[in-house]
Amino acid sequence: MTMPQDPTSPTIVAPQVLLGNHLKALKLPTFAREYEKVAMESARDSADYPRYLLRLCELERIDRERRNVERRIRQARFSQVKSLDTFDFAAQPSLNKSLVLELARGEWIEKRQNCIALGPSGTGKTHVALALGLAACQKGHSVAFTTAAALVHELMEARDERRLRALQKHLNTVKLLIVDELGYVPFTAVGSELLFEVFSQRYERGATLVTSNLPFDEWTSVFGSERLTGALLDRLTHHVHILEMNGDSFRLAASKKAQRRSGHAANLAAKATSQGDVEPKL
Known part of the structure; x- marks a missing residue:
């Protein structure tokens, strides 16, 4: 049963x-x-x-x-997600396109090398940095993106709250650290030393990408110390790829283009209004 x-x-x-x-x-x-x-x-x-x-x-x-x-x-906490597909290389002839495309393959990150993008404001340095960061993520690398001012502020805050070592450990473990806009804001002596420590700890241990609107000989105005600036540049430029971007500002060009379009539209509107005021002949 x-x-x-x-x-x-x-x-x-x-x-x-x-x-x-x-x-x-x-x-x-x-x-x-x-x-x-x-x-x-x-x-x-x-x-x-x-x-x-x-x-x-x-x-x-x-x-x-x-x-x-x-x-x-x-x-990575990118400020925006941008790729090289949307970058106008033709508008920046000073930029070595072949080098940028080579960097996008990520071998320099595996070799723990550095990259520094130099040029005036608005020439696309941040776009290139974001695009290389995105390419690194796609290649399997961990990335951290920040501005120089924000990083120094975060370091000083972490020091005051007794968690500086934990933050430094995090910054040391990412495969690629991107520090954008170095040179726009001068740092205090403490801030300069904390930022120097980050770069120093990553020396030959991780890849670092820095963008700056200042040539190297003006970095002392940011760090306030020739000795510290010299030591920093010695580490950053030992194994480095330099991207020079000395063309016209993209933002300025876009603004001028928008103004021309606006002026052209205003002229057309004025012309149309003028023609409408003329009484037809009977």
């Missing part, structure tokens, strides 16, 4: 439920989401079991990498 099964017995739990639990525990969300769809596609294509599993593994790996890239981009 067959005994009735207990409805709560695990032996009658639907395989889909058990499979879903296992895939969740194994952290395979794409498997869980796609396995039924891929099973039907494999059956339609008469694919064998290894090919079925291969398709699922490929989907899981692609989706996992996408999520990892998105996580690295969030953690």
Whole structure:
């Protein structure tokens, strides 16, 4: 005589439920989401079991990498997300395009080298820095983006709150540290020393990208000490790629273009109004 099964017995739990639990525990969300769809596609294509599993593994790996890239981009805290696809190299002929594209491949980050972008305000230094940071995230590197003023403020705040060592450790662990807009705001003696310590600790241990509107011989005006500035430049420029961007300001050019469009529209409107005031001949 067959005994009735207990409805709560695990032996009658639907395989889909058990499979879903296992895939969740194994952290395979794409498997869980796609396995039924891929099973039907494999059956339609008469694919064998290894090919079925291969398709699922490929989907899981692609989706996992996408999520990892998105996580690295969030953690980088970019001011904006920009790529080299939207950068107008033709408008900045002084910029070495081939070098920028080479840097986008990320080998300099793996070699723990540095990059410094120099040029007047508005020439695209931040855009290039953001684009290289994005490329680094896509290549699997951890990135931290900040302005020089914000970093110094954060360092001084961390020192006052007795968490400076933890912040320095974080800044040392990222593969690429991007410090934007060095030169716009002069630092106090304490701020200069704290920033120097960051660069010094990363020397030959991690890649650093700095953008500045000042040539090297004017960096003393920011750090306030020739000795400290010399020591800093010695470390930053030992293994370095220099990007010179001495063209016209993108923002100034865009402003002039907008003004020309506005003036042209005003002329057309005035002309149309003038023509409308003329009474037709009978």
